[in-house]
Amino acid sequence: MCRAGGGCKRAESERKGPVGAAARAAPEMGEQPIFTTRAHVFQIDPSTKKNWVPASKQAVTVSYFYDVTRNSYRIISVDGAKVIINSTITPNMTFTKTSQKFGQWADSRANTVFGLGFSSEQQLTKFADKFQEVKEAAKLAKDKSQEKIETSSNHSQASSVNGTDDEKASHVGPADTHLKSENDKLKIALTQSAANVKKWEIELQTLRESNARLTTALQESAASVEQWKKQFSICRDENDRLRNKIDELEEQCSEINREKEKNTQLKRRIEELESELREKETELKDLRKQSEIIPQLMSECEYVSEKLEAAERDNQNLEDKVRSLKTDIEESKYRQRHLKVELKSFLEVLDGKIDDLHDFRRGLSKLGTDN
DSSP: OTTTTHHHHHHHHHHHTHHHHHHHHSOOTTEEEEEEEEEEEEEEOTTTSSSEEESOSSOEEEEEEEETTTTEEEEEEEETTEEEEEEEOOTTOOOEEOSSSEEEEEETTTTEEEEEEOSSHHHHHHHHHHHHHHHHHHHHHHHHHHHHHHHHHHHHHHHHHHOOHHHHHTSOSHHHHHHHHHHHHHHHHHHHHHHHHHHHHHHHHHHHHHHHHHHHHHHHHHHHHHHHHHHHHHHHHHHHHHHHHHHHHHHHHHHHHHHHHHHHHHHHHHHHHHHHHHHHHHHHHHHHHHHHTHHHHHHHHHHHHHHHHHHHHHHHHHHHHHHHHHHHHHHHHHHHHHHHHHHHHHHHHHHHHHHHHHHHHHHHHHHHHHO
16 A cells, blocks of 8 residues: 555655655655665766766765565665665665775666765675675565565455355355355455555555654754854854964964064073173273282383393394404405415425426436436
8 A cells, every 4th residue: 555655655755846855765664774884975977877976075874774664675875955875775786896995786766876985894894795685685575575466466366256246146056155155255355455455544644644744854954954054154254263363363472482582582692791791890800900910010021121121232242243253254264265275276386396206206217227
């Protein structure tokens, strides 16, 4: 009955627009979260079928939900008031790991491919394992549903073959009695089916009321989001103003720090000047002490000057004596040179005389030999 009323539900969602779509994608009363994680959501680019388009600006919550009434599984992710994943898992789906932290699966009903980027390889492995587990559960649920449909079809065929009680009343017999009992059983099953239909209608009404409450809550949430956006804008403006104020204060602090550095430098300079002043005062005291012995030094200086003058006079006399000695030495050198010249000429004459004497002796010797 819930599936039969799907057309009404879709019409109601179309009337309500995006809010109705968001409420339909949100978990219903019969759905329970069985696994939750956080990841960056992507969808394949419908134009190129190659590039990934981010569906969320940051990591969002991605959850597996199990619908008890429908015995189905969905992956749902909502970013604020926007539904970015609403994928019903079927046995034909496959989750593929394309890297250490990224995985993807194709949804033929949504005509797109979803991609999830995780912060760690461990989170990706957990999500993939849960996808395989849910896929197997969906396959089992589909098989059970198929068996129920076949059983119901068999009962319907048996009912059509048996016909009505009025048509069978004129042909009473053993076989007809058996058919009548079977027909009574079918009536009881039909009554139970009608009761189930009423139960399903009640559940459908409950789901519609729940859907209305969720729609109202979503609208209130949207209004609250708008209010929070306004408050966030105000806080952001206030934050910008405070940041500007902080920048001004930091600039003032920088100027104060520079002034402190200047003051520190001036203090150091003053300390240096004070130290130099103390040194100068010490030197001045020393000079004053020395000025007290200046008269004594002056008398000693005069005494030394007199001695110096006497020494200069003695030096002058000595220089005169040295000059006279130098003159005598020059004259002596001149006489020695002159004597050397005369001695040389004398030696030359003497050599000539000696040579003559030798010649004379040789001549005498020769004469003696001849005689």
